[in-house]
Amino acid sequence: MAPNFASSTPTINAGLVAEAQNGALHRSFGRRGSSSTAALATCGSVSCYRMPGTVPIPSPGSGVAGFVFPTMNTWTEDPCIMLAGIEYELGSLTVSTNTFSAGSSMPTETIRGVSVQTAAAFCFAVCTVAVTATTPTLTITYTDQDGNTGNSCAPVLPTSPLIDTAFFLQPHLANGDTAMRAVTNMSISTGSAGTIRVFGLLPLTISHNTSSQMFASDMLGFFGPDYISTTSDKIAVYRVTSATASDFIGMYTGLPDPT
Amino acid sequence: MPISTLDDIITNIAAGKFTIAMGTSVTTSTVTAATTNSGSQTLVIAPISIGSTWPTSMASYQTAPALSGDYHHLSMVYSANASTRGGGLARFYRVGTLNLAGTGNQFTHDAATFPLTRTIFGAATQPIALIPVIMLTAPTTVTAPQFQLQTSGGAAGYVNQDGTSVIGTKNFTLPVANVGSAFFLRMNDGDYACRDITQINVSVAATAGAADVYLMELLADGIAGQHVGSLYDNVVDGGLRLCRINPAAATSGTASSFLALTSFVTSGTTPSMISLAVKG
Numbered sequence: 386m387a388p389n390f391a392s393s394t395p396t397i398n399a400g401l402v403a404e405a406q407n408g409a410l411h412r413s414f415g416r417r418g419s420s421s422t423a424a425l426a427t428c429g430s431v432s433c434y435r436m437p438g439t440v441p442i443p444s445p446g447s448g449v450a451g452f453v454f455p456t457m458n459t460w461t462e463d464p465c466i467m468l469a470g471i472e473y474e475l476g477s478l479t480v481s482t483n484t485f486s487a488g489s490s491m492p493t494e495t496i497r498g499v500s501v502q503t504a505a506a507f508c509f510a511v512c513t514v515a516v517t518a519t520t521p522t523l524t525i526t527y528t529d530q531d532g533n534t535g536n537s538c539a540p541v542l543p544t545s546p547l548i549d550t551a552f553f554l555q556p557h558l559a560n561g562d563t564a565m566r567a568v569t570n571m572s573i574s575t576g577s578a579g580t581i582r583v584f585g586l587l588p589l590t591i592s593h594n595t596s597s598q599m600f601a602s603d604m605l606g607f608f609g610p611d612y613i614s615t616t617s618d619k620i621a622v623y624r625v626t627s628a629t630a631s632d633f634i635g636m637y638t639g640l641p642d643p644t
Numbered sequence: 645m646p647i648s649t650l651d652d653i654i655t656n657i658a659a660g661k662f663t664i665a666m667g668t669s670v671t672t673s674t675v676t677a678a679t680t681n682s683g684s685q686t687l688v689i690a691p692i693s694i695g696s697t698w699p700t701s702m703a704s705y706q707t708a709p710a711l712s713g714d715y716h717h718l719s720m721v722y723s724a725n726a727s728t729r730g731g732g733l734a735r736f737y738r739v740g741t742l743n744l745a746g747t748g749n750q751f752t753h754d755a756a757t758f759p760l761t762r763t764i765f766g767a768a769t770q771p772i773a774l775i776p777v778i779m780l781t782a783p784t785t786v787t788a789p790q791f792q793l794q795t796s797g798g799a800a801g802y803v804n805q806d807g808t809s810v811i812g813t814k815n816f817t818l819p820v821a822n823v824g825s826a827f828f829l830r831m832n833d834g835d836y837a838c839r840d841i842t843q844i845n846v847s848v849a850a851t852a853g854a855a856d857v858y859l860m861e862l863l864a865d866g867i868a869g870q871h872v873g874s875l876y877d878n879v880v881d882g883g884l885r886l887c888r889i890n891p892a893a894a895t896s897g898t899a900s901s902f903l904a905l906t907s908f909v910t911s912g913t914t915p916s917m918i919s920l921a922v923k924g
Contacts, residue, residue: 426695430706431667464725466666466918496658497651504660506708530660555664560710563923564660587658591918593721608650608718608922610658626668626916 410452410639414440416622420630421550427541428510429553432628435511435584437549439472439619445641451613452639454620457590460634465627466593469635470507470586471614472621476568477583478523480516480576490528490567491585496610504530504564505585509551509623510540518576519544525554525583526570529562534569536562551623554583586621587612590637613642647716647924656922663708663715663889665733666918668725669905670698676821677910683816683828689736689779690915691904699824700781702736704902707921711890714763714924717863722917724868724907731907732865733919735891736858737899739841742778744789744818744853748796751844751857756897758840759803760859762888772892773805773837774859776829783823784853790817791846793829801844805837820850829857863887868907868915889921 421434445451459467474488491503510523526537536559540552555563568583589612614620624631647653656662669690678686695703707715720733737760740753759771793801793812800809814830831838841857864887891901905915 424694426703430692430694430703464723464916466721466916468918491660494658496655499651499655501655501658503658506660506662506664553664553666555708556706558708561712563663563708563711566660591721593723593916593918608653608657608920610654612658625666625918 408641410443410641412440412639413634413636415632415634418624418631418633419549420547421628422543422546423628424552425541425543428543429540429556431553431625433509433551433553434624434628435509435549435551436622436624436633439621442614442616442618442620444616448643449641451615451642453611453613453642454589454637454639457592457635457637459592459594461594461624461631463627463629463631464594465631466591466625467633468507468586468588468623468625469590469620470588471612471618473505473585475505475565475583475585476571478571478573478581480518480573480579480581483572485571488568488583491565494610494612502532502566503587504566505587506555506564507586507588508554508565509584510554511551511582511584512546512548512579513582514580515545515548516576516579516581517545518542518573518579521576522574523581524572525568527565528567528569529559530564530566532566584621589620614639647922653718653922661923663711663921664918665705665707665889665903667692667694667705668916669693669914670696671914672698672912673822673824674912675825675910676819678827679817679819681815681817682819683830685828686908686910687777687826687828688907688913689826689904690907690913691902699779702902702904705904707889714888715890715921716924717887717889717919717921720864720917720919722868722905722915724913724915726913727911729868729907729909729913730865731868731905731915733863733903733917734906735861735863735901735903736777737774737861737892737901739857739859742844742855742857744784744846744850744855747846747849749843750846751841753842754900756894756899758895758899760892760894760899762892771807771839773839774861776802776831776838776841777826777858777860778829778855779826779858780821780823780853780855782852782854784818784820784850786851787848788817788820789846789850789853790815790848791844792816793831793841794845795843796845801842802831802838803840803842804831804835805839807839809842810835861892863889864919889919
């Protein structure tokens with residue numbers, strides 16, 4: 386049996402062999418971030434912004450199932466917390482017609498040899514097209530972390546939030562819930578334009594940055610699951626705790642996970 | 645699944661069974677420093693900015709709503725966004741209010757009955773003892789008030805970590821302080837924590853002044869960096885028992901509480917943090 390990071394006893398030798406044979410994946414990328422609309426107590430209590438564009442995972446070589454990202458070095462222009470994760474679009478809403486479109490569900494991952502149905506505690510409602518609406522109530526029906534269907538959350542958004550403004554949804558889930566596996570419906574109380582998408586993240590790195598300083602992220606430390614990122618995955622980056630426009634540079638190293 | 649191993653923690657995180665508290669605190673003003681007769685340690689309590697009016701209306705850092713069961717605090721990144729300082733994350737349970745403008749018994753206990761309780765190492769409904777703190781909601785003027793944790797008749801004024809009712813003998817001299825200044829209350833020698841405060845005798849009154857009285861449950865502390873978020877790892881630094889981010893229960897009624905960042909210097913700050921706690 387080939388050694389595998391996803392096994393319950395990953396070995397250092399397996400990692401070194403994989404890296405020697407296939408090479409570590411090094412990627413740097415930058416984004417120019419804009420201002421976002423500040424959050425309210427009714428929509429997350431923390432100002433968030435989804436950096437435009439996602440970082441695709443390249444196709445790995447033969448013998449490699451995907452990549453594990455143990456850390457990321459990040460720099461931002463202004464003080465904030467940066468969150469990077471594998472992103473899944475769970476659903477979207479066209480505001481003008483109040484029409485919902487289903488997305489994907491959170492995936493099943495093998496974590497330490499155990500198959501786990503993941504759920505997104507980091508779940509955001511993002512205005513991917515600027516919204517025109519006066520303090521709208523956004524209602525999201527979802528499947529929770531335990532597989533229960535039909536729960537809903539209803540954050541009240543600020544008037545006409547700017548493009549790429551993200552609203553943190555966890556504080557507004559149903560009592561006792563912590564995450565979403567899937568979104569089954571979305572609707573909005575009022576609005577004439579815009580698109581709102583619900584994204585769920587499997588967190589890879591969480592870091593805090595301040596101006597001109599680079600921070601090697603390891604907040605998740607040894608608590609962080611070793612998600613194996615594959616070709617179809619995309620890494621998204623969110624700025625949290627700040628609505629101020631700020632540029633971003635990230636550099637990550639992905640370790641190949643052998644098949 | 646209930647966690648008993650590191651693999652359980654990692655699995656629960658992958659399954660989304662964890663809560664996140666994150667945000668930016670209010671910009672606090674400069675507070676009055678403590679002295680040897682007023683707790684010996686300066687304290688600033690900084691609640692989340694959105695929803696708070698410091699220091700009179702303290703909104704809590706939000707978690708997932710109505711957490712069911714225990715959520716164990718794992719780690720936190722915390723930046724002072726100001727000069728580097730000691731500080732951390734704590735939950736403040738309000739015990740009652742203190743009038744500093746009158747003498748005698750001037751403490752009014754909130755309706756909830758203490759002690760607060762948690763499940764400790766599998767034993768349910770165990771009393772917990774926390775750190776007593778006051779924070780001025782109205783500034784003291786003219787005279788520095790003095791008080792002791794006892795009744796005006798000399799009877800017990802607090803319950804210590806062992807559940808013993810204690811006549812507080814240490815005299816607390818509050819400096820003339822601006823609103824928002826916070827101080828650690830003085831207990832008797834040998835006591836290090838408090839289950840409840842039952843009365844406070846103000847022996848010297850100020851012309852004006854009032855305070856909220858809290859019991860502080862410390863979840864994470866360390867050094868908040870100026871230019872970098874400091875990482876606090878509760879598994880390594882939390883000792884034998886991971887702190888719980890979900891509120892403790894009052895013996896009866898509901899004790900109001902809020903999560904806030906703290907710092908231990910007088911100058912104002914606008915700290916920010918992100919904190920993770922996994923379902924137990």
